Amino acid sequence: MTRPQQFNPLSEEEQELATGYVLGDLTTEEVTRLEALLTENPALIQEIHALQTSYALMPQALDLVEAPASLQEKIVPTPAVATPSVATAPPQRRSRRSRLAWILTGLGAIATLLLLTDNLRLRSQLRLAQGGSPDQVANILRQPNSRLISLTGSDSDAAGTLLFTPGNWQEVIVSLGDLPPLPPDEVYHMWLQLENGDVIYCGEFQTGEDGSVFVRLTPLESPPEGVRATELYVTVDADEAAPDPTGERIMEGVI
């Protein structure tokens, strides 16, 4: 193999394989060959990154298209809907607030989250919430103070939201995606952590084959008066076992 080009430390074969890798058209034999070359020539890695960058730049040649003004209103938060954080809320007001108001304190711009997630897909998915009629979901969405709490995977790309109406913790809608699908004998459990150390069990669910779930949960307990909720989290247990709030956390959401 020769490296004839002074300005490029890669052989023609290396360039071919790097390009094929980025375009995804390598044969099995070519992949094996590329893997061997990668260990010999670190410059090949940088070449692949450069090719990936160039390929990813292609759409930037497109004419910019002005998005409809109505779209900006749906996506971009307006100051009017941003809610104060815990740090800015006067302490003396806390006792006058409803208990569930504190589930929301610190989340910030909750109404904005609702606006942001107010897209066709989420709405259509929410309408399909398992165990919840379209009317029940619509009722929550229609509440002017409906709130969303975001949850993300502890060690995965899982993400989603919990939708509820303050003052009515007895009914919540959970919309999650990219969770690891479970075997039939295991289920996910959702928990609400309170600041006093207590944990409220919210319910169980399974995902579809694609790792997503849209489910209505009906927790039997609500946070006691004056006790603030601090986070939501999801664990996994055997279907037959008693739910264990100390199990490994699969998803979490700070309140």
Next chain:
Amino acid sequence: MAETDADLVQLLRNGQTAALGKLYDRYAGLVYGIALKMLTNAAEAEDLTQEIFLILWQRDTYQASRGSMGSYLSTLTRSRALDRLRVGSNRQRILNQWSDDVGPRNTTVTPFEQASIEERKEYVRKGLAELPEKHRQVLELMYFEGLSQSQISQRLETPLGTVKTWARKGLLQLNQNLKSFQES
């Protein structure tokens, strides 16, 4: 002095949601433009644009050291658009183009990456315009429609080997063109 994209992302992480508005102002045209070109439907393009900015905010996976915000959003938009077009098999590979899948990346962001959107558009346009027409066509069919080289071979009634050669040569030359713009 204007805030950089990295500054705005940091503000967003700190809960200053106004930063999302500034990022939207900078990149909505790019994201919506890609979505519209690929999905060819205004309502779907709007929906995807919302989804992309939601991901930018809530999933927080952008890393400035790995490339420009424009490249990140372009790759993400393309991946999600192809997902909607049910070209799912390519999705992981496409996402890998952003993730670090072959080894440590040189974390130096190039001046090209830091150029304005308008400057980059001009560079990339020139870089593509200098490619032979067939090379450019194959790259665009792969990129924007998610077609495999076999599908392109059938559409263009051209042998698969030829399509493969056009694609590889096209990308190599595009890369060299963009490098030369950076150095000029």
